[in-house]
Amino acid sequence: MKDNNRETILHVENLKKAYNDNVILENVSTEIKRGDVVAIVGPSGCGKSTFLRMLNLLEMPTAGEILFEGTNIMDKNENINHLRQKIGMVFQHFNLFPNMTVKKNIMLAPIKTKLMSKQEASDKADELLKRVGLEDKADEYPDMLSGGQKQRIAIARAMAMNPDVMLFDEPTSALDPEMVGEVLNIMKELAETGMTMLVVTHEMGFAREVSNRCMFFYDKGIQVDCPPEEFFENSKNDRLNDFLSSVL
Amino acid sequence: MKKKLFFTVFIIMLIAGLAACGKNETKNTVFSKDDLSGKKIGVQLGTTGDTYCSDMEKDKDGTKVERYNKGSDAIQSLKNGTIDAVVIDEQPAKAFVEANSDLMILDEEFTVEDYAICISKDNKELTEKINAAIDELNSEGVIDKIKKNYIGDDTGKYPYETPEETTYDNGTLIMATNAFFKPYEYYENGQVVGIDADLGQAIADKLGMKFEIKDMEFDSIITAVQSGKANIGISGMTVTEDRLKNIDFSTPYTTSKQVIVVRDNNAIKGNTNLADKFKNDFIKDNRYQYILKGLANSIIIVFFAAIIGLVLGFFSAVVRSWHDKNGGLNILNAIVRVYITVIRGTPAMIQLLIIYYIVFASVDVSKMVVAIVAFGINSGAYVSEIFRSGIMAIDNGQFEASRSLGMDFFQTMIFVVLPQVFKNVLPTLANEFIVLLKETSICGYIGLNDVTRGGDIIRSITYDAYLPLILVALIYLTIVLVLTHLVNKLERRLRKNER
Ligand SMILES: Nc1ncnc2c1ncn2[C@@H]1O[C@H](COP(=O)(O)OP(=O)(O)O)[C@@H](O)[C@H]1O
Ligand SMILES: [Mg+2]
Numbered sequence: 001m002k003d004n005n006r007e008t009i010l011h012v013e014n015l016k017k018a019y020n021d022n023v024i025l026e027n028v029s030t031e032i033k034r035g036d037v038v039a040i041v042g043p044s045g046c047g048k049s050t051f052l053r054m055l056n057l058l059e060m061p062t063a064g065e066i067l068f069e070g071t072n073i074m075d076k077n078e079n080i081n082h083l084r085q086k087i088g089m090v091f092q093h094f095n096l097f098p099n100m101t102v103k104k105n106i107m108l109a110p111i112k113t114k115l116m117s118k119q120e121a122s123d124k125a126d127e128l129l130k131r132v133g134l135e136d137k138a139d140e141y142p143d144m145l146s147g148g149q150k151q152r153i154a155i156a157r158a159m160a161m162n163p164d165v166m167l168f169d170e171p172t173s174a175l176d177p178e179m180v181g182e183v184l185n186i187m188k189e190l191a192e193t194g195m196t197m198l199v200v201t202h203e204m205g206f207a208r209e210v211s212n213r214c215m216f217f218y219d220k221g222i223q224v225d226c227p228p229e230e231f232f233e234n235s236k237n238d239r240l241n242d243f244l245s246s247v248l
Numbered sequence: 249m250k251k252k253l254f255f256t257v258f259i260i261m262l263i264a265g266l267a268a269c270g271k272n273e274t275k276n277t278v279f280s281k282d283d284l285s286g287k288k289i290g291v292q293l294g295t296t297g298d299t300y301c302s303d304m305e306k307d308k309d310g311t312k313v314e315r316y317n318k319g320s321d322a323i324q325s326l327k328n329g330t331i332d333a334v335v336i337d338e339q340p341a342k343a344f345v346e347a348n349s350d351l352m353i354l355d356e357e358f359t360v361e362d363y364a365i366c367i368s369k370d371n372k373e374l375t376e377k378i379n380a381a382i383d384e385l386n387s388e389g390v391i392d393k394i395k396k397n398y399i400g401d402d403t404g405k406y407p408y409e410t411p412e413e414t415t416y417d418n419g420t421l422i423m424a425t426n427a428f429f430k431p432y433e434y435y436e437n438g439q440v441v442g443i444d445a446d447l448g449q450a451i452a453d454k455l456g457m458k459f460e461i462k463d464m465e466f467d468s469i470i471t472a473v474q475s476g477k478a479n480i481g482i483s484g485m486t487v488t489e490d491r492l493k494n495i496d497f498s499t500p501y502t503t504s505k506q507v508i509v510v511r512d513n514n515a516i517k518g519n520t521n522l523a524d525k526f527k528n529d530f531i532k533d534n535r536y537q538y539i540l541k542g543l544a545n546s547i548i549i550v551f552f553a554a555i556i557g558l559v560l561g562f563f564s565a566v567v568r569s570w571h572d573k574n575g576g577l578n579i580l581n582a583i584v585r586v587y588i589t590v591i592r593g594t595p596a597m598i599q600l601l602i603i604y605y606i607v608f609a610s611v612d613v614s615k616m617v618v619a620i621v622a623f624g625i626n627s628g629a630y631v632s633e634i635f636r637s638g639i640m641a642i643d644n645g646q647f648e649a650s651r652s653l654g655m656d657f658f659q660t661m662i663f664v665v666l667p668q669v670f671k672n673v674l675p676t677l678a679n680e681f682i683v684l685l686k687e688t689s690i691c692g693y694i695g696l697n698d699v700t701r702g703g704d705i706i707r708s709i710t711y712d713a714y715l716p717l718i719l720v721a722l723i724y725l726t727i728v729l730v731l732t733h734l735v736n737k738l739e740r741r742l743r744k745n746e747r
Binding site for chain 1: 643645646648649650651652653654655656659663664667668671
């Protein structure tokens with residue numbers, strides 16, 4: 001995936017985020033191409049989540065510009081709800097709706113945003129449940145599922161909107177170790193379908209094998225952004241090498 | 249559930265029974281006007297008796313004046329021994345003593361005074377018309393006949409009848425009164441009757457107007473007339489300096505005097521058993537109807553007020569959460585905050601009175617509507633805070649997940665957040681409506697016949713406090729228990745949905 005002819009899906013320019021006077025991120029610029037699988041790593045508290053959450057405006061950037069498929073998402077005239085439909089997000093703590101069955105969780109947004117009819121949403125949910133291997137859990141409530149199952153449902157729920165890009169914020173950090181694999185497998189399968197993905201993760205194996213780009217966040221911005229081979233074997237960045245030796 | 253109910257009923261009956269039996273007979277110690285000093289005197293709030301006795305309260309002997317909203321409440325307290333004497337107008341005093349063999353009127357009297365009709369100062373034209381009508385009615389002997397029909401040996405022989413040729417082209421004459429003042433105004437078979445009621449009818453007939461009586465607290469009558477809720481007030485009202493400052497009076501239509509009612513030490517205690525009391529309180533003249541109609545009104549009020557409360561509370565809570573989460577909506581949020589602060593910071597009774605006498609002053613709406621609106625607005629403020637804290641308790645991740653899927657704020661609220669909130673706050677919400685139900689017992693202040701006032705009317709007729717009060721208490725208790733039961737059931741069903 002080295003070719004540079006793929007179209008740009010996300011264009012980030014001089015992005016800045018500050019809470020009051022406390023600057024978290026500054027001068028962050030990057031381009032994400034369609035089909036990119038970006039692993040985002042870095043020490044805790046360096047602003048990885050903040051960066052990801054600004055991409056669908058769960059956090060408002062303090063300054064800078066984000067173009068999603070050519071549209072300035074911070075433009076007040078753009079309907080952010082329409083844009084968000086195309087940007088799926090998976091959270092560390094799943095955030096499934098506890099008062100609905102698994103299938104209802106998946107069907108809710110496509111129906112309420114009028115993306116699909118009830119029948120279409122139901123078919124889509126069945127297809128996705130099969131894909132994440134949980135078709136037998138359709139009528140269970142989330143509380144009955146294990147953490148790994150919950151996260152697979154959360155992925156299916158985000159996928160139901162047919163997004164163009166998927167954001168993952170530490171999707172396996174809240175899981176017991178034996179469940180990490182099942183979620184990473186689903187994500188790997190997703191990557192193989194060509195889905196554009198940005199994944200904040202501490203799973204270096206996943207970063208190395210599945211991603212085509214690794215980003216190292218440190219000191220208010222992206223310090224390293226390169227293919228995984230270079231990232232893990234040949235980096236000249238001391239901070240990154242320190243970080244890698246501490247997590248590997 | 250049933251066992252609990254029976255147990256509670258049993259306890260209440262027991263307490264009431266003990267209270268009734270264990271009561272000591274308090275001997276009468278007031279035999280003349282001079283004996284009043286240093287005693288506890290009951291009066292009806294805002295009457296001339298109140299004015300006279302309030303002067304006595306200033307002496308150094310510790311005279312104490314207890315002011316009651318109804319004459320009949322003062323009489324009940326006298327019977328119970330809570331107070332030593334009641335100073336009240338002569339005719340109601342006679343009616344009370346007639347109905348209560350253990351009471352008597354002292355021979356010594358206060359000064360003679362005039363009863364007149366009160367009319368708004370802004371309506372001189374009506375005052376003139378009414379004066380003319382009173383003159384005519386006097387010269388035709390109609391007023392004498394009306395009085396004779398209620399006072400003296402020939403009661404019931406001269407019922408007032410509307411002249412045949414009467415037309416009703418000039419609108420409606422609304423009379424404010426406090427129907428706990430026999431023989432001037434009192435309830436009989438669900439109707440307000442009495443000298444004042446007939447006089448009002450006779451005047452309306454003279455003026456060619458339809459006639460309507462609004463029953464309310466005595467101290468509300470002048471306000472009602474001032475605010476236009478009623479055109480005239482006829483309620484055995486004495487002309488006084490203070491009243492003249494706020495209101496105009498017609499020429500007097502009768503005279504009365506204040507008398508002193510005390511317990512009769514020589515009276516033979518009639519031993520009425522509970523069954524007789526029950527018959528007298530509820531069966532005779534279909535008196536249970538007062539409670540039944542009141543109950544229907546109470547339920548209607550609570551039902552619609554709860555709906556208004558839910559809608560208002562829901563709306564306010566959403567506005568405030570929107571403001572907290574997204575910023576914006578500043579003005580709306582400020583309005584909602586003022587609304588919640590004011591409503592939660594003032595008594596429901598004052599709100600009810602304000603809505604009746606000020607907000608709806610010039611609009612003629614039914615009291616039911618007033619009560620529904622008042623209690624709806626009141627409840628909305630509490631419901632809003634319940635919803636809001638319920639919304640705050642929902643994990644922010646729920647909002648974020650929903651918004652990240654492209655659902656807007658309202659879709660997120662309605663389909664994701666509020667169903668969870670509703671389940672969490674259901675017990676608190678149910679509690680709020682139980683409080684609301686009990687709160688509606690103040691409806692009597694605007695003269696609305698709710699279940700509490702139904703009991704009050706029976707008390708004012710039979711002078712028996714125990715059974716009507718206990719029945720009313722039991723009715724509230726039963727509704728509360730049923731409501732609690734239903735809510736528990738609903739709660740269990742909602743829980744089951746999740747497991
Ligand atoms: N709402 C907030 N208010 C103030 N500071 C915040 C807020 N959210 C995050 N931060 C701060 O921003 C920094 C970056 O947080 P985050 O993006 O969650 O880091 P990461 O995901 O890389 O661990 C942290 O220092 C955190 O304390
Ligand atoms: Mg994070």
